[in-house]
Amino acid sequence: MGFATALSGLKAASTSLQVTGNNIANSQTTGFKESRAEFADVYASSIGGVSKTQPGSGVKVTEVAQQFNQGNIESTQNSLDLAVSGNGFFVLADTVNLPDKNNPNAPVDPSVPSAYTRNGAFQLDSSGNVVNDKGQYLLAFAANGTTAAEGFSVGVFRPLTIDTAQGLPNATENINMKLNINAAAAVPPTAAFDPTDPLSYNNTTSVTTYDIQGNAHIASTYYVKTATANEWDAYLFLDDFGITTGGPAVPPGGAPPSTVVTPVNTPGTPMKLAFTSTGVLDTVNAVPATKVDFGAIDLSDIDPNISVDPMAFDLDFFGTTQFATPFSVNGLDQDGLPAGNLTGIDVDATGVVFARYSNGGSKALGQVALARFPSNQALAKLGDTSWATTSTSGAPIFGAAGDNNFGGIQSSALEGSNVDLSEQLVKLIIAQQAYQANSQTITTEKTLIQTILNA
Template sequence: MSFYISLSGLKAAQTDLSTTANNVANVNSTAFKKSKAVFGDIFAAAPMQTTTQVAGQGVRTQGISQQFTQGTIETTDKTLDLAITGEGFFTVKRSADDQIGYTRNGAFSVEEDRYVVDTTGARLQVIPLDPTTGAPTVTGTLTPASLTDLKIPTNWPDGGTGNQLTSVGVSEEGKITGVYADGSTVYLGATAIAAFNSQEGLRQSGDAHWTATNASGAPMLGTGNSGLFGSIRSGALERSNVDITEELVNLISAQRNFQANSKAIEAANTLSTTIVNMRT
């Protein structure tokens, strides 16, 4: 039995090593959220057996949870580099299959059709606004279906030949405005920020993107600078929340745990060999 107990310890240490190694590998990934392996002991006994005389049966991995703590904000010179200071997520949609996703990676850019996309090519979703007043045109509860793709026209009105775009601005609320050659300011939309009852229930999909699940609950949508949604900073990006010093200490700890369990297997093997030799 001791062989299997130590084997479970080896597997747990290996999982811990893999989790920490992934954190270290993504220390420079924009908006990456570090993970932590959670373990629990294995114990079993017969109904009439005295549990004080029974040793445990090893360890098991209960899960690998992400830590959604705020990462450091790094200033850039690009207007469409956006960072959220708070617990919200940007809402994006893949044009290929209309899959809605959520991300903290605010490295947005304009593609050839003038739509604003993230690093994966998914389009940033915004709340429609009145171009002149900036008031939301959607009434009632916001849902992903009521959002639209953000498009920054080169000319205003869109498709015209005059009034070329001169600059773009983003407020703390996430309202995107375009300033055109005639001096007019046009509201293009408000960045849709999503918040969840349980962030840990989100499903990872890579590139600092997540999708909603039953465990996370339905997204609550709103604008920045209010409640759980946090505020938006233009010209900035959120860095990974990995503390490299802490991760290196975790690596050493996991390595020592692996070595200790290896020694336990070696000791059990020596004891078994001794017993077999006694019988022969």
């Protein structure tokens, strides 16, 4: 019986050595989780139960349990390297459903997860899909639009694909001007306004706007103080053509068509800016609002060489004042964009992946999917630092980084192995001693048997 007990001890010590050696071997493996050999004592069963004097039958390995504590996060230079700080696994799929290139608008069935990993070393395949070194696809939640504000369909999996096509241009829809118009300015000496005559206006501003094809158009506004107290005329020109608004302040898409006044440098009907006696903007075109809407500007009247949908935008003077200080532009921007090329990929802490374009625009491509489980240790080990669900691990709970007990995602970083080499070397010594002690038990047992046989 002593031989069997010692043999079980040898097997247990050998398993401990194998587990420790595996930990040491994977001390530099990205996303690796160390294992721990767990043992239990063995007693021979009988109807009467285990007696108080029964010595036991040895030891057995009950489990080689992986420890899912956090590994160190190290920075890299690759924006597609991702690390989870906290709870959660990246979701992988061996095969995915991709859009039909001949019919890109056709519905695509969601992809099915097949494995889960903490190894965030991802790269692009030849089709622009984000994959790991085994060619498995990183799954993401489908974007509801082109911006993060439009949200994502959690649970609807799509392969994360980097769109390398040109960034689409955006037509200008809003121009925001925050100015201070000098209350002490005099009425211009030239009565008839002419954009080519600086003596006929007080000040001017310009901003580049874009049509739906990305063609640039210079929107210039001229400000003329009138003889009426606290009132100014503001003339809008687009590429030196005067523009007259088509109607009252309504959403630009629904505003009546605006008029392009020809020939070039011919002013249209001015906007009327009226200020209170305290210098605050009161009305625009006699309406208590700050916006003027220009709808359906026919660009063919400006440039007959282009054929493009009409422009429609609003001009907002919110925050404009009339104080006795020099004319100043405190804010001037518009929301249009020209066409652009892909310049980079950004991933934020919630896993939202943005394509960044040379035109200054960005597009939300998806949100990296994460999964967590009721029991991480019950996951099936697949190798290649990946795991699969089992009946005892519980069904995966999917979500986004930072939500519902999920950790955050760090881009351009990888989670290293959580193996502590110093600790493993100590365990190696202990396992070696246990192996030697069990070997000594066998040697002693052999000596006793020989003594009995030779008696």
